[in-house]
Every structure is written in C-alpha cells, then in structure tokens.
Amino acid sequence: MEANKQLDHKIWGIAWPAILANISIPLLGLVDSAILGHLDNSVYLGAVAIGAALLSFLYWGFSFLRMGTTGLVARAEGAGDGYGSVLVLARSGALALAIAALVLLLHRPLLQAGLALMSPDASLQGLAASYANIRIFSAPAVLVTYTVIGWFIGRQNTRWPMLIVITTNGANILLDFWLVMGLGLNSDGAALATVIAEYLGCAIALFAVWRQLPVIDTALLVSDLNNVSAYKQLLQSNRHLFVRTLSLLFSLAFFTAQSENFGSETLAANTLMIQLLMMAAYGMDGFAFAAEGLCGQKLGARDLGGFYFAVRRCALWTLLAAALMSAALLLLQGPLANLLTSLDSVKELMLRFFPWLIILPLAAGPSYLLDGVFIGASETRHMMTTMLCSVVLVYLPLWYATQGLGNHGLWLAFTAFNLARGVTLGYCFVRLSRSQQWLSARGE
Numbered sequence: 363m364e365a366n367k368q369l370d371h372k373i374w375g376i377a378w379p380a381i382l383a384n385i386s387i388p389l390l391g392l393v394d395s396a397i398l399g400h401l402d403n404s405v406y407l408g409a410v411a412i413g414a415a416l417l418s419f420l421y422w423g424f425s426f427l428r429m430g431t432t433g434l435v436a437r438a439e440g441a442g443d444g445y446g447s448v449l450v451l452a453r454s455g456a457l458a459l460a461i462a463a464l465v466l467l468l469h470r471p472l473l474q475a476g477l478a479l480m481s482p483d484a485s486l487q488g489l490a491a492s493y494a495n496i497r498i499f500s501a502p503a504v505l506v507t508y509t510v511i512g513w514f515i516g517r518q519n520t521r522w523p524m525l526i527v528i529t530t531n532g533a534n535i536l537l538d539f540w541l542v543m544g545l546g547l548n549s550d551g552a553a554l555a556t557v558i559a560e561y562l563g564c565a566i567a568l569f570a571v572w573r574q575l576p577v578i579d580t581a582l583l584v585s586d587l588n589n590v591s592a593y594k595q596l597l598q599s600n601r602h603l604f605v606r607t608l609s610l611l612f613s614l615a616f617f618t619a620q621s622e623n624f625g626s627e628t629l630a631a632n633t634l635m636i637q638l639l640m641m642a643a644y645g646m647d648g649f650a651f652a653a654e655g656l657c658g659q660k661l662g663a664r665d666l667g668g669f670y671f672a673v674r675r676c677a678l679w680t681l682l683a684a685a686l687m688s689a690a691l692l693l694l695q696g697p698l699a700n701l702l703t704s705l706d707s708v709k710e711l712m713l714r715f716f717p718w719l720i721i722l723p724l725a726a727g728p729s730y731l732l733d734g735v736f737i738g739a740s741e742t743r744h745m746m747t748t749m750l751c752s753v754v755l756v757y758l759p760l761w762y763a764t765q766g767l768g769n770h771g772l773w774l775a776f777t778a779f780n781l782a783r784g785v786t787l788g789y790c791f792v793r794l795s796r797s798q799q800w801l802s803a804r805g806e
Contacts, residue, residue, distance in 0.1 A: 494553075604744045610749060638719060
C-alpha cells in the first residue's frame with residue numbers, strides 16, 4: 363500500500379502539470395473556434411479547420427522530435443547518463459532546425475498539394491490557404507519547442523513544459539481577441555496570433571534549458587554533434603513514430619474533409635466537437651506522459667518489476683480520468699454547445715451527434731496510456747503497425763460501409779478507429795511481456 367502511495371505521488375507530480383499544459387492546448391482551439399463561431403459567417407471557422415488540419419501534417423508529422431526525444435532521454439536518465447541525455451536534446455534540436463528549414467523552403471508546393479488533396483469548398487479554399495501560409499512561418503519555433511518539451515518529460519519534469527505551453531496558449535488567446543475581434547482580421551488574425559505566440563513559447567523553452575542544463579564537457583558535445591552518422595541513427599530510430607503520426611493525422615484530416623462534404627454547418631459542428639474531444643484527450647495524456655517518463659526510467663535502470671508496477675498504476679489513473687471526462691461531457695453538453703457557438707443550426711447539429719463524443723474518452727483511453735508506455739520504452743515499431751492496421755483495416759472500411767448513415771457513420775468509424783488502437787497495442791504489450799523483450803526494446 364505504501365509503495366502504491368509513493369508511486370501515485372510521483373505519477374501525479376508528473377501528470378498534474380502536464381494535464382494543465384495539455385488542457386490549455388485544446389482550450390486555445392476552443393477559444394479560436396468560439397471567437398470564429400460567433401462571427402456572422404461560419405466560413406471562417408471552416409477555413410481555420412481546414413488550414414489547421416493541413417498544418418498538423420507539417421507540424422505534428424514531426425512530433426517524433428518530441429516523442430523520440432522523451433524515450434531516449436528517459437532511458438539515459440534511468441541509466442544515470444546525464445551527458446547522454448543532453449546529447450539527445452542537442453541532436454534532436456539540430457535535426458528540428460534542419461527540418462524546419464526544409465519545410466520553409468518547400469512550403470508553397472506542400473501547402474498547395476495538401477489543399478488539393480483535401481479539396482475544400484471553393485468558398486473555403488482561399489481563406490484556408492491564407493491561414494496556412496501565415497502559420498507555416500512558425501515552423502522553427504514549433505519544432506525546436508517539441509524537442510525541449512520531450513527532453514523535460516524524459517527527465518520527469520513537466521513543470522517547465524506546463525509553463526511553456528500555458529504561456530504560449532495564453533498569449534495566443536489574448537492575441538486572438540485583439541487580431542480577430544479587435545482588428546477584424548478573421549481567420550488570418552487567428553493564424554498571425556498563433557505564429558507570434560509560438561515564437562514566444564520557443565524563447566521560454568530555450569531559457570528553461572539554459573536554467574536546467576547540467577555541467578557537461580562542451581568541447582565533447584560539439585564534437586559529438588558533428589558526428590553525421592549519429593543523425594542517421596536518430597532518424598532511423600524515429601521513422602516508425604513519423605509514419606505512425608502521419609497515419610494519425612491522416613485520420614483527423616480525413617474526418618475534417620468528410621465533415622466538409624456534409625456542408626459548412628456540419629463541418630463547424632464537428633470541428634467544435636473535435637476540440638472538446640481534444641480537451642478530454644489531453645487531460646488523459648497527462649498520465650501517458652507520466653508513463654513515458656517512469657517506464658523509460660525503469661527500463662533504463664533495468665528494473666522490469668518497477669516498469670510493470672508503473673504501467674499498472676498509470677493505467678488505473680487513466681481509466682479514472684476517462685470516466686470523469688465522459689461524465690463531464692454527458693452533464694455539460696448543453697452548456698458547452700451554447701458556449702461555443704451562437705449559431706442555432708450548428709448548435710442543433712452538435713447536440714444531435716454529442717453521444718459519440720461522450721463515449722469516445724472511454725473508447726480511446728487505453729490507446730493514450732499504451733502510447734506512453736511504448737514511447738517510454740523506445741519501442742516504436744508496434745506503434746506504427748497498430749496505427750496503420752487501425753486506419754486501413756478498421757477506420758476506412760467502416761467509414762465506407764456506413765456512408766448511408768451520413769455523419770453518424772463518420773463518427774462511428776472514428777470511434778471504432780480509436781478503440782482499435784487500444785486493442786491492438788494491448789495485444790502487442792501482452793506479446794512483448796510474454797516473450798520478455800521489454801529490456802531489449804529499442805524501437806527496431
């Protein structure tokens with residue numbers, strides 16, 4: 363019992379700052395959506411939904427910079443290798459800047475191709491393109507911040523990431539009110555607000571690293587950073603996370619694109635509901651972050667019993683968080699709809715499809731927890747294969763088979779996809795445990 367209390371105290375010490383930080387992310391999306399949803403035309407909200415989904419492919423697609431850094435740092439910290447932990451951060455940061463430069467160089471054809479694939483309505487395309495072309499210039503800030511946050515989570519320090527994320531999103535909200543409502547810049551104002559806020563967040567992240575860096579041999583670090591083969595190894599170890607993340611983002615972008623086919627009002631309603639789902643997801647993700655740091659540390663220290671103990675306790679708290687999120691959505695669906703939009707037609711559509719949103723935290727909770735376990739273990743191949751299976755064998759076939767159900771069919775396919783992620787990752791967890799492979803897992 364005492365061991366449970368001690369571990370729970372450690373889990374909550376990691377989770378509560380992460381939860382506050384995470385909730386501020388969809389809270390920003392909710393504020394964006396609420397501000398745009400109260401304008402006299404829903405086209406601005408639809409344009410931001412399309413543009414943001416497109417940017418997610420370019421930004422979140424490289425979130426392996428955060429996840430891969432976390433797993434490698436957690437193992438290094440567990441093994442007592444402080445220098446190795448800093449070296450992972452430095453190499454990941456250098457890689458982030460190189461990727462950002464490439465994104466900026468190629469952003470016009472990338473965005474054009476993305477919009478062509480999503481094929482939004484003509485009334486949305488110009489506004490969505492404008493939004494994306496503004497947001498793209500925050501790429502260096504976003505990717506460098508990913509690596510810093512990954513480093514801190516790997517070290518089981520989520521208070522600095524909390525400060526970084528909350529400050530960034532708080533500034534974004536204030537800038538939204540000024541640029542969108544005050545200056546009347548509409549969707550372009552929302553994009554500009556995000557760019558400014560993300561550079562502010564990056565500045566705070568770099569200051570945090572400067573404050574927390576241990577004493578290291580700088581000359582040795584510079585020498586190791588010039589080892590080109592190490593970057594190749596870093597890219598190889600993160601390729602599974604890259605494919606996995608693109609598959610996840612495809613599922614969200616596909617959901618947005620199919621929503622647009624049902625009309626701008628359904629797109630607006632689904633966008634608002636997805637923002638609420640993100641609020642619930644990010645709340646549960648606090649315990650996934652705890653699993654990343656604790657599981658990676660235990661495996662780095664070769665403490666297999668401690669690893670399983672951490673998984674069990676994180677699983678308990680994730681389940682409780684999922685139940686709480688579902689209950690809150692059930693009780694607050696009416697007030698939330700009123701808060702997010704003043705358009706009666708959009709509000710009515712939200713309430714019609716809200717039951718899907720209520721069950722999604724419970725359906726998706728296991729996948730969030732297991733993502734944290736596998737990231738901490740630096741075992742990423744199974745994350746990629748299970749995500750691909752969930753998209754290709756569950757999500758898309760079920761969407762195709764239920765097109766006659768309209769938007770209900772789309773929500774059914776999306777819910778089944780999230781459930782399948784947890785089921786397939788759970789199978790992989792059991793298989794790795796039975797074959798006693800956790801201590802040798804390295805993402806290959």
